[in-house]
Amino acid sequence: MTINDLLQYVQDAYAALTGLSMIIVDYDGNPVTKVSNMTELAELVLFVEKKGVASFFCPRELAIDGRQRTTVVPAGHFGLKSIIAPVLVDGRAEYWVWAGVFVEEETKELIGDNAQKWTAAIKQADALPVGAVEAKLNEIEKMAAICGELIGSERRKQKYHEYGQLLKTAVTDHSAVNRMDKLLHELRKMDECLDMALYIEKRQQGWVVAATNGEKAGRLYGKMVDELFPPLSFPEMPLCPSYFQNVALDPRFSFFVRHGIRPKAMIIYPAIYGQKAEGWVIVGSETASSLPAAMKPLGAALVQYEHLLVKCAAADMKMNRHFMRLTMLMEIGRAMHVVQNDEEIVRMMTQFALELAYGDFVCTILYVNGKAVTVHEGAISAEMASCYQEDVLRHYGRSIKQVAKSQVPSLRQVGDKTVMEVPFFVRDGYYGVLAVHLKETDEAKEAEVYMTALVAVGVMMMNSAVQDGSGQTVNVQMLSEQLTSREMDVLELLVQGCSNREISERLFISVHTVKNHITNIFQKIGVNDRSQLIALVYQLSHRRHEGSIIGR
Numbered sequence: 001m002t003i004n005d006l007l008q009y010v011q012d013a014y015a016a017l018t019g020l021s022m023i024i025v026d027y028d029g030n031p032v033t034k035v036s037n038m039t040e041l042a043e044l045v046l047f048v049e050k051k052g053v054a055s056f057f058c059p060r061e062l063a064i065d066g067r068q069r070t071t072v073v074p075a076g077h078f079g080l081k082s083i084i085a086p087v088l089v090d091g092r093a094e095y096w097v098w099a100g101v102f103v104e105e106e107t108k109e110l111i112g113d114n115a116q117k118w119t120a121a122i123k124q125a126d127a128l129p130v131g132a133v134e135a136k137l138n139e140i141e142k143m144a145a146i147c148g149e150l151i152g153s154e155r156r157k158q159k160y161h162e163y164g165q166l167l168k169t170a171v172t173d174h175s176a177v178n179r180m181d182k183l184l185h186e187l188r189k190m191d192e193c194l195d196m197a198l199y200i201e202k203r204q205q206g207w208v209v210a211a212t213n214g215e216k217a218g219r220l221y222g223k224m225v226d227e228l229f230p231p232l233s234f235p236e237m238p239l240c241p242s243y244f245q246n247v248a249l250d251p252r253f254s255f256f257v258r259h260g261i262r263p264k265a266m267i268i269y270p271a272i273y274g275q276k277a278e279g280w281v282i283v284g285s286e287t288a289s290s291l292p293a294a295m296k297p298l299g300a301a302l303v304q305y306e307h308l309l310v311k312c313a314a315a316d317m318k319m320n321r322h323f324m325r326l327t328m329l330m331e332i333g334r335a336m337h338v339v340q341n342d343e344e345i346v347r348m349m350t351q352f353a354l355e356l357a358y359g360d361f362v363c364t365i366l367y368v369n370g371k372a373v374t375v376h377e378g379a380i381s382a383e384m385a386s387c388y389q390e391d392v393l394r395h396y397g398r399s400i401k402q403v404a405k406s407q408v409p410s411l412r413q414v415g416d417k418t419v420m421e422v423p424f425f426v427r428d429g430y431y432g433v434l435a436v437h438l439k440e441t442d443e444a445k446e447a448e449v450y451m452t453a454l455v456a457v458g459v460m461m462m463n464s465a466v467q468d469g470s471g472q473t474v475n476v477q478m479l480s481e482q483l484t485s486r487e488m489d490v491l492e493l494l495v496q497g498c499s500n501r502e503i504s505e506r507l508f509i510s511v512h513t514v515k516n517h518i519t520n521i522f523q524k525i526g527v528n529d530r531s532q533l534i535a536l537v538y539q540l541s542h543r544r545h546e547g548s549i550i551g552r
Contacts, residue, residue, distance in 0.1 A: 003154040004032060007147055012036045012141040018088075018136045019126075020099040024087065024147065032095060033376030037177075041101045041121040045075050045082075056096050057084075070141040072133065075101045083137055085144035089151050097147070099140045105129045123149030163298050166190065170302055179313075183306040184213035185517055187281065190295050193288035196261065199271075199324040200225050201279040207232060210279075216286075219259045228252045231268060231280050239277055242268045245289065252309065256284075265291045271307040278307070317373060325356060326383050329453060336461035338532050342366065342430070349434060349458040350375045358420075358447045365389050366432040367400070378437070387413060392421075392433055404431035410450045411441070420447055425454045426462045482524045490517040494533055 007024055011033050015022040021042030024032040035046065075082035082100025086093035105127040126134070143528045166186055184197040196214035200207050207225040212218050225232065230242065230252050247253045248262035256263055266284035272278040281303045285291065301546040332352050336345045346366050354377040361378030363385050372393075376385040391414060396403050404425040412419050418441055434455055438444060485493065486507075493503045500518070504511045527533055
């Protein structure tokens with residue numbers, strides 16, 4: 001049953017109870033229901049004389065939109081009365097019940113015979129005493145209250161259905177679009193009056209607007225949020241949604257006013273992880289002075305769900321990155337075993353450290369019987385590498401051998417750069433330092449794990465090379481002369497640690513074709529596995545960049 005059917009059912013019941021004709025209209029006088037209990041007098045008033053309900057009873061034209069009480073009013077002819085009752089929906093008059101027509105007992109004898117049709121209809125109408133009119137007034141008022149509750153309930157039901165759809169969309173839609181932009185878009189669907197949504201997050205320089213939705217909100221993108229803003233000015237602010245009204249008049253929200261935005265109402269949601277707010281999502285309206293109460297829990301659920309998804313995605317990416325790096329580390333170890341040459345192993349350590357992308361450059365210094373050999377990769381010139389070599393000697397002095405034996409990583413400022421230094425000891429007369437530039441000091445712990453492992457593998461392989469002098473050589477010249485362009489593409493991805501399926505997806509070829517290319521590469525170059533391939537590539541890289549080794 002629709003809401004209009006329900007209203008009609010209630011209206012029919014009260015029309016029978018009161019003996020009055022009834023109809024419900026909207027603000028423009030348009031009928032919401034059909035007339036119940038139509039009498040001759042009501043038909044004259046509503047349709048014959050005025051030619052329609054709207055022409056006789058239009059709340060807009062009669063300026064009764066502010067009327068909040070049930071009232072007796074004139075009904076189109078002297079002495080005739082009707083009752084008007086506002087239907088309040090969430091405290092606001094949106095519809096009106098018209099009930100009539102009746103004659104008050106005290107005035108029936110005073111009604112003139114202006115027209116025969118009126119006279120006949122009026123004579124048939126009952127004359128109601130004051131007490132009866134009051135009783136009918138109370139009944140119509142009850143009816144209007146019931147209708148208001150029905151309409152409000154139906155609207156809330158529809159709104160909750162929309163909220164449910166929002167939650168369902170959030171749970172089921174895992175598209176690759178920017179999740180925060182998607183979240184802000186979905187939050188604005190909670191209510192049509194919302195005209196802005198934004199997300200602020202903590203960065204090195206402070207709290208910054210990192211995402212926006214809404215025409216005016218776009219002005220705030222990338223702006224620093226001042227310390228007056230409530231979540232920032234009150235660190236003890238509870239980690240739950242906070243509702244604010246009269247926002248534009250609150251000095252704590254001057255950040256918005258300064259950029260031409262004057263919100264009236266606003267809700268701030270914390271994005272929580274580990275009992276700590278990692279960001280704040282804000283929705284607001286410049287037109288509505290208040291927002292629905294249901295928006296607080298619904299928005300909080302959406303924000304928290306999306307934030308956890310982001311954290312899970314970041315954790316997955318981190319795990320995948322660790323897996324890839326560990327795989328590469330194992331491949332590098334096998335390649336080092338094939339090379340069995342100290343300088344080549346040092347170069348492979350340096351290149352792999354740079355590929356981990358902790359910073360702009362890597363510099364490794366190997367001391368061989370008092371002579372320093374420096375290998376560097378990335379955004380560091382030979383001159384800078386030489387200066388760093390001298391800086392290391394000055395910093396560690398004669399104790400460098402003892403420091404190398406400890407193999408304890410440390411952070412050090414070299415000019416304006418933060419560098420992680422990992423000392424290593426191979427054997428008597430062979431020791432050194434692997435230095436990795438760190439862009440973000442937050443990554444120091446992770447970098448320490450990988451750099452220490454890399455150095456340990458390199459040291460183990462250099463010691464192994466001394467014990468087993470039989471190295472394997474490969475025909476380097478064949479690499480550039482005998483491989484096809486497609487085989488070179490496959491080789492490049494192999495060295496990056498890609499699986500056969502990943503290679504097939506990147507090159508848009510079948511896995512079977514990838515296997516054929518790999519078999520051809522092995523045969524043409526004269527290697528047996530991927531480890532030898534990686535070793536070969538590092539040998540080639542060494543020959544192309546011989547100028548980056550500084551001997552002293």
